[in-house]
Amino acid sequence: MNSDNPSRGNIDFGRDYDLYRGLSESELGSLADIARLKICSEQQYLFTQHTPAERVFNLITGCALVERMSSTGHRQVLAFLFPGDFVGLSNTEFFEYGVKTLTEFTAHEFNQQKLLALADSAPQLKRNIKDISANVLAHALDQVYVLGQKKADERLCFLIVELLQRMPGATPENLLLPMTRQDIADYLGLTVETVSRSLAKLKRDGVISIPSRHVLRVENLAEVLHLADME
Template sequence: MPGSAARFPSTPLTTLLTGLSESEIAKLNQCTVRRQIAPESFLMHQHSEARSVYMVEDGVMMMERNSSTGRRQVVAFIHPGNFIGIAQYKYYEFSVSALTPATVRELPMRSFLPLQEEIPQLKENVRDIGGNILAHALDQVFALGQKKAHERVCFLLQQLHSRKPDARTRMVELVMTRQDIADYLGLTIETVSRAFSKLKRDGVIDIFSAHTVEILDHDALREMALAE
């Protein structure tokens, strides 16, 4: 589906809009295009030219990085409100694909970079987003390096649960495959399966299907998930 003119909502989805006036948001609206991304389709490819940044409006996406030998590391699962596409160099250092039907708001660099100079608050917001990305990366590095397999699964489940608007719900939907989870947590598929089974035996979760998990003991899950 071709891109269409898009407007940012009056209520900010991310810190990108924090502190901006209505007139400043209107300037963003003028250079924003809404795009629909089908499941398994790519928004961007690793090593492609970094021409735009994006804010996810709807759906779940996945960021990954591949080595020259074909090994894959899933870097993040991206949800509504996430801002993606910040590139340190001229080219993207990662690929992003849709796990579900997704809607993004595209901001071309040729418009977005001058706007940051024109709107100091916007530039500060982008810097804050970069800091949040770094904090997420550090949490993931800790989980991969220090935690046991079942604790890494708790780390992921806690991340997904924290995205839910209703914190009281105990259900977590896993729209990604077991291979995606394994590549995110630095495990094999077999180890991921054993980790889920252990958490179920220990009464921490219940498993309804490959894509639906219920958190039974949130305190235990949160304690095992902590990046401390």
């Protein structure tokens, strides 16, 4: 569901989102003029792979995942998205990945060409977009390192730390998991069975507990940080 609303109310001044950081009232107003409110239900595609790369999005509420499908149908989850994340910038004509919501979801939607044209006249906005692109690259490199160097339980601890750092409201005592075990497996380069065994091992070792399927509690944060190599 889309709704057009060019009013300044579309821009959330109450959060320090990377895209909007440091912008003047006038620049925020110019952004509001080209913004649309995108509303999605759970398990809905924001856009799919190979569709025209014409739109970009800044997530306001909910969470989603970024996925890429191979020609043989194999899926790799590239990232999980949370409020404040910006997605959709592309140097190609078509998206090389898709974005699927995990929960109810709202985002500010922009036409990519209009946003980049505005950035040409707003240096801070241009810097923000450049910084976001650099952060995306850094995250991709972190993921490559995790997939290439770490054991299964260490990969899970890396994800736990990432969720604690990025998911609003997440605490070691109450970490919600909106993604499925399959999503986790496709993100960490594991099978679902290996994810289940590794979670059981961490639980058996007293590192975590799992009160319910979609809730995890960190019982030994120091050990999680150690296994994730993020002390």
